[in-house]
Every structure is written in structure tokens, then in C-alpha cells.
Amino acid sequence: xxxxxxxxxxxxxxxxxxxxxxxxxxxxxxxxxxxxxxxxxxxxxxxxxxxxxxxxxxxxxxxxxxxxxxxxxxxxxxxxxxxxxxxxxxxxxxxxxxxxxxxxxxxxx
Amino acid sequence: xxxxxxxxxxxxxxxxxxxxxxxxxxxxxxxxxxxxxxxxxxxxxxxxxxxxxxxxxxxxxxxxxxxxxxxxxxxxxxxxxxxxxxxxxxxxxxxxxxxxxxxxxxxxxxxxx
Numbered sequence: 001x002x003x004x005x006x007x008x009x010x011x012x013x014x015x016x017x018x019x020x021x022x023x024x025x026x027x028x029x030x031x032x033x034x035x036x037x038x039x040x041x042x043x044x045x046x047x048x049x050x051x052x053x054x055x056x057x058x059x060x061x062x063x064x065x066x067x068x069x070x071x072x073x074x075x076x077x078x079x080x081x082x083x084x085x086x087x088x089x090x091x092x093x094x095x096x097x098x099x100x101x102x103x104x105x106x107x108x109x
Numbered sequence: 110x111x112x113x114x115x116x117x118x119x120x121x122x123x124x125x126x127x128x129x130x131x132x133x134x135x136x137x138x139x140x141x142x143x144x145x146x147x148x149x150x151x152x153x154x155x156x157x158x159x160x161x162x163x164x165x166x167x168x169x170x171x172x173x174x175x176x177x178x179x180x181x182x183x184x185x186x187x188x189x190x191x192x193x194x195x196x197x198x199x200x201x202x203x204x205x206x207x208x209x210x211x212x213x214x215x216x217x218x219x220x221x222x
Contacts, residue, residue: 033210043152043199048210086152097142097211099152 003027006087006100014108019074021103023087026068030092034061034072037084037102046072046085077107112136115200115214122190123222130185130217132200140164140206141183143175146197146216158183159206187219195221 004025013019023032034046047054047061049070054061058077063070074081087100113134122128134141142165143155156175157165163175172188187194200214 035213042215043213045210045212088152097154 002101003098004087004089004100006085006103008103009101010104010106012106012108013077015078017077017107019077019081019105019107021072021085021087021105023070023072023100024068025070025087025089025098027089027098028092029068029089031090032063032070033086033088033090033097034070035086035088037086039083043086074105079107079109082106113200113202113212113214115198115217117217118215119218119220121220121222124190124192126190127186127188128190128219129187130198130200130219132183132185132214134181134200134202134212136202136204136212138202138204138212139180140203141177141180142201142203142211143183143185144199144201146199152199156183156185157206164206190219190221192221195219 007022031048031050033048036044036046046059049061049063051065058075060073072085082105084102084104086102088097090097116131120128140159142157144152145155146152154167155169158177160180161177174186176184197216197218199216201211203211
């Protein structure tokens with residue numbers, strides 16, 4: 001079992017839909033990252049969370065430390081949101097980043 | 110203006126060759142990383158340097174040798190390239206080793222023929 005599990009692995013939705021991507025982890029962490037990787041391969045860091053909730057534009061990220069779970073939400077989704085979204089946790093024991101397998105999101109016009 | 114830059118962006122080479130990938134960050138960060146993205150798109154950490162000192166060295170063949178001439182640069186040198194080294198390699202930096210957002214370079218796609 002991977003230390004970081006994401007679901008779903010693949011998600012296809014229509015433009016305008018509300019999107020939720022989930023991340024569960026099994027190790028002690030000091031922070032959790034959400035990242036976006038576009039088809040060209042570049043990685044962009046979206047959020048770094050250690051508690052609560054953060055919002056940036058149409059993106060919202062939440063984390064529940066007790067339940068070891070985080071969600072990334074996209075409101076009013078748009079085709080340009082199509083990308084792979086990756087959850088990564090920063091272990092509190094050795095500060096190593098452990099990556100999830102990613103969620104491939106396709107938003108159809 | 111690029112925060113984390115890598116060169117080259119694409120590298121095609123023959124098996125057995127020695128090659129280097131360069132990484133530079135202009136963010137004033139103390140910590141830099143090298144990641145390898147495998148065919149399943151998993152990102153695996155290879156090395157981490159903090160203020161030019163090695164702090165993480167995962168199980169990576171010793172054909173891979175990172176070099177940090179100063180804290181703004183972390184270069185990756187690969188000796189005797191093998192077919193399995195083909196991957197996208199990402200460099201990243203963060204202000205320190207703990208709890209900070211990482212900023213990624215654009216990646217270097219290495220193809221070994």
C-alpha cells in the first residue's frame with residue numbers, strides 16, 4: 001500500500017462542473033502539497049497546507065490532519081484545468097516528500 | 110525572470126555516454142532537489158541539498174552524482190547512461206528543508222538510445 005493514495009485516478013467532467021480530488025496518507029506529515037502537471041510536463045505548485053483550508057481563485061484545498069485526508073476542489077471547471085493533479089506529503093520524520101500517483105483530469109467543453 | 114531553470118530541456122544521447130543536466134534557482138532558496146519521473150508518472154526524489162550540503166540521497170545508482178557549486182545551483186551528472194535512465198528529471202527548490210512549498214523547474218526529458 002502506498003503511503004499516499006489519490007482518488008480518482010482518472011476523472012472526466014463537463015465544463016462548469018464542480019470537481020473534487022481526494023488524497024489520503026498514512027504517515028505523519030508536516031505539510032501537504034497539491035501540484036498541477038500540464039500535458040507538456042511542467043509542474044506548478046498550487047497549495048501547501050498544514051491545516052485548515054486555502055483558496056486561490058477557483059481552487060480550494062482542505063486538509064483534515066486527524067483523518068489524514070485532503071481534498072482539492074475546482075469550482076466552475078474549465079477545459080484549461082485539464083491536467084494531472086498530484087498530492088505530495090512532507091514527512092515530519094525526515095522532511096522527505098512522498099508523492100501520490102496523480103489524478104488525470106479532463107474537462108470537456 | 111524564471112524562478113527555477115533547467116538546461117537542457119531535451120537531451121537525446123547514446124547508451125554509455127556521460128551527460129549533465131544543470132539547474133539554477135534565483136529565489137534565494139537554501140534547499141534544492143532532483144526528482145525522476147518514471148513512466149507511470151510517479152515522481153521519486155533522488156537527491157536533496159541544503160546550503161550546498163547533501164541531506165537526502167535515495168537509493169540511486171552511483172552513476173548519478175549531484176554537484177552543488179553554490180546554493181543557487183544543483184547540477185546532475187550521469188555517467189555511463191543506460192536505457193532505463195530515460196525519464197523526465199525535475200529540479201526543485203524550497204526556502205528550507207521543512208514545511209515549505211517547492212518550486213519546480215520545467216523538467217528535462219532524457220532519452221537514452
